[in-house]
Amino acid sequence: MHVIIHRGSHQIGGSCIEVFSDKTRIILDIGEELPDLEGSKPKVAVPPNVGGLFKDEEKKIDAVFISHGHEDHIGLIQNIHLTIPVFIGEKAFRIYNITSRFTGGKIISNPTYQFQSGREIIIGDLSITPYLVDHSGFDAYAFLIKHDNKYIVYTGDFRCHGRKKKATEYFIANLPNNIDLLMVEGTMMNRMKEQVETEEEIEGKAYDFIKSKANPVFVLQSSTNIDRLVSMYRAAKKSRRMFVIDIFTAHIVSQLDNSIPKPGQFKDIRVFYPYHLTQRMFQEPGGDILMKEFNRYWISRKELSQRKNYCMLIRDSMLSDLQHIENLKESGFIYSIWSGYKRQERMAKILNYAKSINMEIMDIHTSGHACIDSLQRIIHGNRPKKIIPIHTEASQLFVEKFEGVYIPQDGEVISI
Ligand SMILES: [Zn+2]
Ligand SMILES: [Zn+2]
Incomplete structure (x- = not known):
């Protein structure tokens, strides 16, 4: 099984990951980059470079999985080839569509399948199991992907201090103990001094x-x-x-x-x-x-x-x-x-x-993302063979804190 982080290995927002075998290609998240805060640069939606994903190309992607409805994970969904099936949580799908009605956007017109936490989905020779996690975006999921007795986990955006902290705890406790690759969000890695309240x-x-x-x-x-x-x-x-x-x-x-x-x-x-x-x-x-x-x-x-x-x-x-x-x-x-x-x-x-x-x-605010304690819980609890930080501007800090960290570049093929 192979992974390419098309976007997100060195930035927060615009996440797009591909997982593929010899027979099957799936995409996890198709996000839009976050706008420049000072507004000095106009926001331009630049799609990541993924062959066979977009409307004007010959379709080569078997499915797109959306972790949750934040724009930096779903924002470019309208650009993808209309025949690619989209897998998303039921509530996230509903919120996306109603938001589109109010913001002048479009509803998702691809064939759409609403998944359930803990229920496995088979796409070609890949097995994907979504797990509900706690996050500031409602109805957010992490994904466990299996192929040939190898396991990849992608956390999406998650935390352990919101109203669904039990969901994150269940997800961490139910992961297999021989994970080959953990792709874990690190939004807070350089904001560790920020107070995290429940x-x-x-x-x-x-x-x-x-x-x-x-x-x-x-x-x-x-x-x-x-x-x-x-x-x-x-x-x-x-x-x-x-x-x-x-x-x-x-x-x-x-x-x-x-x-x-x-x-x-x-x-x-x-x-x-x-x-x-x-x-x-x-x-x-x-x-x-x-x-x-x-x-x-x-x-x-x-x-x-x-x-x-x-x-x-x-x-x-x-x-x-x-x-x-x-x-x-x-x-x-x-x-x-x-x-x-x-x-x-x-x-x-x-x-x-x-x-x-x-x-x-x-x-009065608390972050929607994983604090250091949450990162330690998933990493020390499951001891993955390889850890790749994603959705972070501070991947180097992972190397200092954890063992087995690998920092790829966007577009690099990682084989497990
Ligand atoms: Zn999010
Ligand atoms: Zn995000």
Whole structure:
């Protein structure tokens, strides 16, 4: 069996790995590179160099497996040959498709198969078993690949400190003990000093902050970070506040099971319609149907201006909405995504606005990625023969910390 990391051996984002035998070729993730944070370089979607994967080529790839729905793992799925089957988690597939409806993208039109954790899939002479793992992106999987009694593991993005930590523990405990190659994410490798708190600790901190405020509290977070949304919902509910999400987030949570807070099922949730998004969606074919789906739970700017006892999720695209809600002086503002995004212009603008009206800004966040403890758990627990760091800018640090580390270049063939 052979592996090529087409992209990701020396960078975070844009991951694309090929695993192949003499008869079968599969791709794990087809990600788009992350945008430059300062926005000085325009974002151009550059596909990795994989023969037989893309639309304008003769198809030579047997299947594409997607670890999870973050853009840096799925972002170029629209470029692949339309006859290649795509394997993805059910919820990740649903979230991808509904997000596309709101962002002007397309739904996945390839033949699509939704896999289940622990259930083996055979493609040609390769066996692939997905395992659910804990990550900030919902419905994320690692893959165990077997061929001729050789084992390869690709972790995707994972962690052990979120609400699904038991899933990661189960995955690690159930791996065979003779792994030939472990491809492990190393996003945090050069950020080891960053404090890693559990989602429960995040919830506790958010509760303390919300409780201390007499005015509304806004939470800037990703709509697809469902663990975080649950933390914020629980903190708001404990503080006896109404929880306000926007129409896009309402559609995301509606794709998930009923344990996840959503309008209708949870009576204290209301839905806000961001102005620009609403204008645009009513011009899209079928957009009006999507927009009307939650109008029973609609909350207006006027009502938000009059009330104080709510906690509302926002994104950096909602500055003008925030500016049109009155009486927000000295409200609370929880910044709940990676601090690096503060360098982006749009983020800086919304934070500056919050400061200008004397909002108290509090950073409450924990990473979606594996901390050193998680890396040690998988590496020391399974003692793989060879370790290749991926999704990292600090692969050299693996050499210092672990034995058996090999650092390839993108495009290099690694045989096991
Ligand atoms: Zn991710
Ligand atoms: Zn990633």
